[in-house]
Amino acid sequence: xxxxxxxxxxxxxxxxxxxxxxxxxxxxxxxxxxxxxxxxxxxxxxxxxxxxxxxxxxxxxxxxxxxxxxxxxxxxxxxxxxxxxxxxxxxxxxxxxxxxxxxxxxxxxxxxxxxxxxxxxxxxxxxxxxxxxxxxxxxxxxxxxxxxxxxxxxxxxxxxxxxxxxxxxxxxxxxxxxxxxxxxxxxxxxxxxxxxxxxxxxxxxxxxxxxxxxxxxxxxxxxxxxxxxxxxxxxxxxxxxxxxxxxxxxxxxxxxxxxxxxxxxxxxxxxxxxxxxxxxxxxxxxxxxxxxxxxxxxxxxxxxxxxxxxxxxxxxxxxxxxxxxxxxxxxxxxxxxxxxxxxxxxxxxxxxxxxxxxxxxxxxxxxxxxxxxxxxxxxxxxxxxxxxxxxxxxxxxxxxxxxxxxxxxxxxxxxxxxxxxxxxxxxxxxxxxxxxxxxxxxxxxxxxxxxxxxxxxxxxxxxxxxxxxxxxxxxxxxxxxxxxxxxxxxxxxxxxxxxxxxxxxxxxxxxxxxxxxxxxxxxxxxxxxxxxxxxxxxxxxxxxxxxxxxxxxxxxxxxxxx
Amino acid sequence: xxxxxxxxxxxxxxxxxxxxxxxxxxxxxxxxxxxxxxxxxxxxxxxxxxxxxxxxxxxxxxxxxxxxxxxxxxxxxxxxxxxxxxxxxxxxxxxxxxxxxxxxxxxxxxxxxxxxxxxxxxxxxxxxxxxxxxxxxxxxxxxxxxxxxxxxxxxxxxxxxxxxxxxxxxxxxxxxxxxxxxxxxxxxxxxxxxxxxxxxxxxxxxxxxxxxxxxxxxxxxxxxxxxxxxx
Numbered sequence: 001x002x003x004x005x006x007x008x009x010x011x012x013x014x015x016x017x018x019x020x021x022x023x024x025x026x027x028x029x030x031x032x033x034x035x036x037x038x039x040x041x042x043x044x045x046x047x048x049x050x051x052x053x054x055x056x057x058x059x060x061x062x063x064x065x066x067x068x069x070x071x072x073x074x075x076x077x078x079x080x081x082x083x084x085x086x087x088x089x090x091x092x093x094x095x096x097x098x099x100x101x102x103x104x105x106x107x108x109x110x111x112x113x114x115x116x117x118x119x120x121x122x123x124x125x126x127x128x129x130x131x132x133x134x135x136x137x138x139x140x141x142x143x144x145x146x147x148x149x150x151x152x153x154x155x156x157x158x159x160x161x162x163x164x165x166x167x168x169x170x171x172x173x174x175x176x177x178x179x180x181x182x183x184x185x186x187x188x189x190x191x192x193x194x195x196x197x198x199x200x201x202x203x204x205x206x207x208x209x210x211x212x213x214x215x216x217x218x219x220x221x222x223x224x225x226x227x228x229x230x231x232x233x234x235x236x237x238x239x240x241x242x243x244x245x246x247x248x249x250x251x252x253x254x255x256x257x258x259x260x261x262x263x264x265x266x267x268x269x270x271x272x273x274x275x276x277x278x279x280x281x282x283x284x285x286x287x288x289x290x291x292x293x294x295x296x297x298x299x300x301x302x303x304x305x306x307x308x309x310x311x312x313x314x315x316x317x318x319x320x321x322x323x324x325x326x327x328x329x330x331x332x333x334x335x336x337x338x339x340x341x342x343x344x345x346x347x348x349x350x351x352x353x354x355x356x357x358x359x360x361x362x363x364x365x366x367x368x369x370x371x372x373x374x375x376x377x378x379x380x381x382x383x384x385x386x387x388x389x390x391x392x393x394x395x396x397x398x399x400x401x402x403x404x405x406x407x408x409x410x411x412x413x414x415x416x417x418x419x420x421x422x423x424x425x426x427x428x429x430x431x432x433x434x435x436x437x438x439x440x441x442x443x444x445x446x447x448x449x450x451x452x453x454x455x456x457x458x459x460x461x462x463x464x465x466x467x468x469x470x471x472x473x474x475x476x477x478x479x480x481x482x483x484x485x486x487x488x489x490x491x492x493x494x495x496x497x498x499x500x501x502x503x504x505x506x507x508x509x510x511x512x513x514x515x516x517x518x519x520x521x522x523x524x525x526x527x528x529x530x531x532x533x534x535x536x537x538x539x540x541x542x543x544x545x546x547x548x549x550x551x552x553x554x555x556x557x558x559x560x561x562x
Numbered sequence: 563x564x565x566x567x568x569x570x571x572x573x574x575x576x577x578x579x580x581x582x583x584x585x586x587x588x589x590x591x592x593x594x595x596x597x598x599x600x601x602x603x604x605x606x607x608x609x610x611x612x613x614x615x616x617x618x619x620x621x622x623x624x625x626x627x628x629x630x631x632x633x634x635x636x637x638x639x640x641x642x643x644x645x646x647x648x649x650x651x652x653x654x655x656x657x658x659x660x661x662x663x664x665x666x667x668x669x670x671x672x673x674x675x676x677x678x679x680x681x682x683x684x685x686x687x688x689x690x691x692x693x694x695x696x697x698x699x700x701x702x703x704x705x706x707x708x709x710x711x712x713x714x715x716x717x718x719x720x721x722x723x724x725x726x727x728x729x730x731x732x733x734x735x736x737x738x739x740x741x742x743x744x745x746x747x748x749x750x751x752x753x754x755x756x757x758x759x760x761x762x763x764x765x766x767x768x769x770x771x772x773x774x775x776x777x778x779x780x781x782x783x784x785x786x787x788x789x790x791x792x793x
Contacts, residue, residue: 041618049621051761058615058626060665060748064674066614071624077617177770178792180779187788205767215763222621336782341774346760348768384758387744396647396719396739401654401755404743408756472786 009035009247010557012267012283014254014298017105018539019526019546020289021232021240022148026550028245032557035281036237037252037270039290040077040101043108045234048074048223054384062387068098074108074223074231077101084437087293088444093425095445096490097293103250104233105291106493107539109221111350112202112229113377114154115536116145118163120360124421124532127364128371130452131421134531135503135512138165144544146171152230152543153208155348156200162360163373173205175352176214179345181337181380181412182353188471194463195358196378199351202230202540211235219384220349249281255440257286257302257311257522265522268298271438284562285521285553289546292322292527293428296498297443300430310430312516317509318499320427322445323533325494326374326418326453327487330464331389334473337410345381345409354378357535370455374418374535376464382409392476411476414467416460419535422497423450426489447489457482494538496530514549521562525549602693604730606682612673630664631671638704639688640666646715647742654755657746665745666738680737687734 010032013024024034049072054061057071064071068079077083078100089095100106119138124131146168155173158166175198178186186196203220204227207213211227211234220229227234240246251273258280260266267282288295296319302311310318357373389411393403425448430441461479468475479485489495502508505517510529516522525546527538556562612628619625632640644657644666657663670681691703694714700706703714715735718724724732746752771779776792783790 047621049624051763052622052624053761055748055750057624059669059672059677060745064614064672064676066617066674067619071615071619072621079617083617174767176768180771180775183771183779183790183792184783187783187786187790190791191788214768215765216768217761217763336786340778340782341772342757342759343772343775344759344762344764344769346762347770382758382760384760385744385747385752385756387741387748390740390743391736393739393743394719394721396715397649398651400739400743401648401651404747405756408758470786470788 008267008282008284009033010283011035011285011287011553012037012281013287013289014268015105015289015291015294015526016103016232016237016248017107017289017291017526018232018542020287021104021107021236022543022546023287023289023523023525023550023553024246025236025240026547027554027557028240028243030551030554030558031245032554033245034240034247035283036240036246036248037254037268037281038103038105038248038250039253039273039294040103040105040250042248042250043076043102043104043233045108045223045225045227045231048225050218050222050225054386060387069109069221072219072222074221075100075102075106085442086434086436087442088431088434090444090446093446093448094488095447096488097443097445097495098490098493099291099293103248104231104237107231108223108233110231110539111537112220113351113537114149114152114156114200114202114540115356115375116165116167116200117141117534117536117541118165120163121532121534121536124372130371131532132500132502132507134501135508136501140512141541141544141548143168144548145540148540148544148547152202152235152540153204153211154200154202154540155198155205157198159197161195161197161356164356172200175199176205176216176348178353179347179381180340181345181409182378184334184337184471185378185412185467186353188467189355192466192470193358194355194467196353196355199354201348201350203348203350204228205348214348216344216348217346218349252279252281253438253440254290254298255301255438257288257298257519258282259304259311259519263519265519271440273438276438284557285523287523287525287550287553288528289524289526292495292498293443295524295526295528296428297430297440299499301441312499312509312518312522314518315506315508317502317507319429321422321497321500321531322426322428322447322489322495323420323422323497323530324447324487324489325492325533325535325537326416326420326449326456327492328416328457328460328482328485330414330461330468330479331411331476332414332464332468332473333407333411333476334468334471335410336472338406340409342382342409345383351377351379368459370459371452372419372421372456372535374416374456374460376460377415377417378412379415380409380412412473414464416457417492417535417537418453418456418460420533421450421452422500422532423448425450428498445490449483449486449489453486454482457486461485494527494533496527496533496538499524499528500531501529502531513552514545515552523549523553602690604683604686604690607685609678609682610671610673614673626668628671628673630667632667635702635704636685636688637663637667639691639702642704642711643688643691643738644742646711647739648746655751657742660746660749660751662742662745666741669741683730683734683737687731687738690731690734
């Protein structure tokens with residue numbers, strides 16, 4: 001039994017996160033009518049517990065399987081598990097898939113780190129013969145980065161660093177001042193040739209439009225009701241709604257793209273979760289931005305005329321080339337920071353400064369044993385005390401109290417975020433047996449790192465040891481071997497690549513405008529299209545590509561091509 | 563992993579111990595409990611099942627839905643232990659005065675896998691403390707003299723000095739220490755003691771380090787032969 005919606009929209013957009021909301025925003029601004037389908041519930045940032053206290057939350061706010069990033073984290077009906085929506089893993093593989101079921105998706109809680117990919121990042125194969133090149137270059141996307149950063153609101157500085165492009169004049173907002181522990185790290189880094197520079201984050205340090213500047217409190221992951229920390233629910237979605245051209249349907253679990261007799265996409269089928277009814281939504285163009293995993297799942301489950309390989313998969317690349325960011329951590333204690341004067345170090349909560357990859361020349365000259373870069377995110381300061389991080393303290397009583405006080409503000413966490421090269425071991429398929437509660441076949445993940453990533457972890461560990469040593473610090477706990485230290489695939493929540501972009505229909509799923517090679521009016525505007533996974537956090541690039549793609553779609557709609 | 567300390571009596575799990583205890587009570591042989599002070603088993607209690615707060619709780623009005631489960635006797639043991647970990651000190655209250663035992667109860671009663679795993683270490687650990695106290699001729703850990711209590715902790719609280727047969731007890735203590743510190747320093751008193759100055763909205767640009775903080779940093783950095791360049 002299928003209910004048909006009567007009205008055909010110009011575009012049906014599946015997903016309301018970074019890629020879907022950007023596409024809907026650009027299209028509605030261009031005058032197109034858009035239906036946005038979101039699998040989760042409606043969500044308003046007014047629900048964000050911005051100034052609630054951890055001590056008032058269950059378990060002092062500590063993460064649980066219900067709320068893995070803590071009780072107050074914004075994510076609704078999601079996390080590493082979604083109730084009754086399982087996924088499976090191939091034997092011998094581990095993979096973690098973070099999902100949400102809410103309007104705005106994971107943009108409601110992301111870290112807001114917004115680093116541009118650079119010229120090398122779009123042509124990695126040309127540079128070192130590994131992976132594949134993108135069909136577009138940095139020059140193609142550069143103006144779209146500017147436009148995206150301008151409307152999103154990104155703080156940062158133009159530093160002229162290799163492969164870390166500057167933004168256009170007047171695009172960036174001023175970065176917040178570095179804090180003591182960041183300046184401390186910078187002093188050590190300066191001596192060793194390791195740069196510690198202002199970070200780039202999608203957080204307003206100056207008010208623009210109806211959104212306020214950051215007020216230097218409240219963890220960003222809780223959601224930002226004042227609009228300072230970027231999320232689509234305070235920006236792109238309300239702006240698209242204000243055009244009068246956007247219809248949002250929440251609780252709509254899309255499972256299939258429909259084709260018409262000519263082989264063009266005619267719309268999508270979804271389950272209305274409130275009633276369980278199967279429905280259809282029709283549009284001149286279909287845009288999937290359901291997330292790297294869900295977009296691949298919808299296409300693999302769309303099997304027109306019994307084509308078991310799925311839709312838009314003539315290349316056989318759909319579901320393949322799954323990548324995540326390389327992650328590992330080192331935490332260190334610095335006696336020199338003990339007893340320093342207290343002041344408010346919450347700031348913008350996350351990075352004011354970070355360590356961008358600094359060894360491109362050495363890498364190009366063959367002096368490193370790993371081919372791709374990483375950056376280091378740094379965390380420390382007089383932060384809100386939590387439940388963790390006391391495992392290495394010893395003894396009890398008043399001495400212990402003194403040790404806790406001394407340690408406060410004297411610890412710095414160094415977090416590696418590195419590039420992964422696509423490999424044969426890492427992909428997703430449809431599980432032949434398992435279905436979710438809606439009866440939709442689920443994804444099965446295979447994942448494995450290669451020597452490239454493990455050697456990169458080893459380099460990070462050794463570089464950070466040097467930095468910690470130079471600053472008289474002590475590494476806390478053991479530093480495990482790289483194969484133990486490296487994150488589980490998916491754990492960094494930067495999964496991309498399952499429908500990669502390429503110059504040839506034979507080796508990629510979409511072209512340089514995010515259009516599937518096989519279906520002329522079917523576009524993908526999420527992380528699935530990434531041809532490589534630079535060490536830079538993917539959300540900004542997802543949005544810039546979605547904006548560029550949607551602009552191209554708007555042109556085609558205007559010209560009557562769709 | 564099961565670590566059993568074999569002393570004079572055969573190995574029993576905690577539930578068996580409890581059955582003996584109740585049997586003893588029924589028979590009016592309460593005094594016999596003291597005799598149990600020799601043997602001990604770290605078998606975990608059955609994990610609690612039940613509902614957590616779910617995947618979409620009301621974040622603006624937090625509620626802890628699960629019932630607390632520690633007995634009055636266990637809470638007394640917890641109180642005695644956490645007050646040794648963080649005793650009152652000058653202006654600062656003891657851990658129990660700051661409400662830590664209630665938090666420990668909430669923690670071990672939470673129906674989540676991690677908390678239940680810890681419950682499996684903590685509940686036997688509390689019984690172990692009593693058992694050790696009884697070996698020292700005291701009725702329980704909570705009622706033991708400060709010397710006896712410290713004597714027990716001294717064997718499990720210092721990482722380099724824990725004898726191999728007390729490895730599990732050492733893990734129990736280490737977990738309780740981390741939970742006690744975490745619970746204490748998340749209270750208003752803890753924030754005050756540690757000097758967490760944040761969670762305060764402000765207007766205008768971020769102020770950055772105070773001049774005192776910068777002078778301190780400058781001396782620290784220069785003492786290492788490094789140069790401070792402001793960000």
